[in-house]
C-alpha cells in the first residue's frame with residue numbers, strides 16, 4: 001500500500017504529539033537518575049555528624065543562634081503551630097525561610113534546607129493568606145478536583161514565602177467525633193481518605209516534584225490516629241490488623257501511589273505500642289510491603305514519648321524506621337536538638353543504630369531534596385509572594401466553600417433566600433467573626449475568635465455585598481431586634497480549637513455555646529423564617545437548633561471566603577455536599593459509624609444532604 005502524502009502527514013503529526021510524552025517519560029526517568037546521582041554524591045561526601053544533622057529538624061523558636069543551622073548542617077527547620085516568626089506577613093515569612101536557607105547553604109556541602117509548616121487549610125500561618133475549608137468540609141464535597149485546587153493554591157502561596165514542605169494532608173479516618181482532630185480528617189469512611197488524600201498530594205506536589213512551585217506533601221499521621229478508643233487524641237487504637245488495614249491504611253496506599261514524598265508518624269499507639277517506635281508498621285509494612293520510598297518524619301517531640309530516657313527513645317524510633325526527628329527544644333531545654341545529635345552519634349558508635357540505618361534515612365531525605373531541585377530554587381519566589389491572598393486565589397477558595405456546605409433541613413423552602421427582600425437580620429456571635437469561621441490552625445495553633453487574619457469575608461459582609469444597598473441587612477450578634485425582618489440568618493458554631501484541646505469527654509460534650517443558642521432562640525421568638533448556619537469541625541449536638549430553625553446549613557470550618565456561603569444562601573449555587581460523618585443525636589450514640597450499629601438511630605446518616 002503506497003503511503004499517500006496525507007497519511008505521511010498524519011503519521012508525522014502523531015509522532016510529533018507522542019514525542020514529548022516519550023521524551024517526558026524519558027525525562028522523568030532521567031530526572032530520577034540525576035536526582036539519585038546527586039543524592040548519592042552528597043551521601044558519599046558526608047561525615048557522620050553531617051548525616052545526623054540532615055536527620056534533624058529543629059523548630060524555628062528553639063534556636064538561640066540560627067548559626068547552628070550551619071554549624072550542625074541541619075537538614076530541616078519547621079515552624080510549629082505557635083512558632084511563627086515575629087513578622088507574619090508574606091514578606092516576614094519569606095525572610096525567615098530565606099535567612100535559614102542562606103545559613104544552610106553556608107555549610108560545607110551546601111545541602112539545601114527543607115522548611116516545613118502546617119499548611120493544612122491554606123498557608124494558614126501567614127497573615128493575608130487564603131484560608132480554605134478544613135478537611136471535614138472537603139470530605140463533604142466528595143470532589144477530588146476541589147481538594148486538588150485548594151492544595152495547589154496553598155502550594156503557590158507557600159512557594160511565595162520559600163516554604164516547600166507542608167505537613168499535609170491528614171488522612172486520618174476519624175471514627176469518634178469526640179476526637180479534637182476530627183476536622184483534620186476527610187471523614188469517617190476510608191474511601192474518603194483514599195480518594196481525597198491523593199488529590200491533596202497532587203495539588204501540593206504538582207505534576208512533578210522537580211518543578212519550582214512544587215511543595216512536598218507529608219501524609220499524616222501514620223497510622224490509625226483517627227481510630228483511638230473514645231477518640232482520645234494521641235490515644236490507643238485497639239483493633240486487629242485486618243481492621244487497621246481496612247479502615248486506616250487506604251489513605252496511605254493511595255497517597256504513596258500518587259507519589260507522596262514524606263509521611264509523619266502518629267503519636268497514637270496500635271494495641272498499646274506507640275507508632276513512633278513501631279518497626280513492623282513503619283519499616284516492614286510502610287517501607288517494605290507498601291514500598292514507600294520517601295522519608296518518615298516524627299511528630300513534634302513524638303520520639304520523646306517512647307521513653308523517659310531520651311537516648312533509649314532515639315534508639316527505638318530510629319531503628320523502627322523514623323528518618324527525620326522533629327525537635328521543638330533548644331539549648332537549655334530538655335531533649336534538645338544538640339542532645340539528639342550527640343546521643344544518636346553515641347548510638348551509632350556503640351553499634352546500637354547501624355550505620356546502614358543512618359545511610360538509609362539520610363539517602364531518603366537527600367533523594368527528595370534532589371528530586372525537588374531545592375538547590376536550584378532555595379529561596380522565596382517574589383512573583384508568587386505578591387499573589388498571596390490574591391482575588392484569583394480567593395475565588396478558588398470561594399468555589400471550594402460552596403461545594404462543602406451540606407443542607408440538613410429546609411422546611412417551607414426558606415432557602416434560597418430571595419434577593420428582593422427588604423430586610424434581613426444576620427444574627428449570632430459567629431456571623432461576623434473570621435476567627436470562628438476559620439477554626440483551629442489559623443495564624444495561631446489553636447486559632448482564635450475575632451479578627452485573627454486579614455483579607456477574609458465574614459458571612460455578614462458577604463451577605464451585605466451580595467444583596468447590595470437595596471436590602472437592609474442588620475447585624476444582631478445576640479439576636480435581638482429581629483421582629484419585622486423578612487428573614488434571618490443565624491450563624492452559630494464551635495469556638496476554635498486544635499488537637500487535644502478539642503477532645504470532648506468527661507462531661508464535656510458537643511453542644512453549642514450558650515450565647516449562640518440564646519441568639520437563635522431570640523430570633524425564633526420574632527416569628528420570622530430562620531436559616532441557621534453551623535460552623536463546626538464535626539457533627540455537633542443540634543438539640544434546640546433543630547426546631548428553632550426552618551433551614552440548617554452545615555458549613556464546617558469554611559475559612560476566609562464567606563462569599564461561598566452567601567452564594568448558597570442566596571441560590572447562586574445549589575447545595576451539592578453530603579455528610580462525611582454520621583450525625584449523632586446524643587453523645588451516647590458516639591461512635592456512630594455505619595458499622596457500629598448506632599448509626600440507624602442517628603439524626604442524619606453518612607452521605608445525607610439536601611438540595612434546592
Ligand code: GLC
Pocket residue numbers: 079080081118167220299300
Ligand atoms: C503537631 C501535630 C502535627 C503537626 C506537628 C507540627 O503536634 O500533631 O500534625 O504537623 O505538631 O506542628
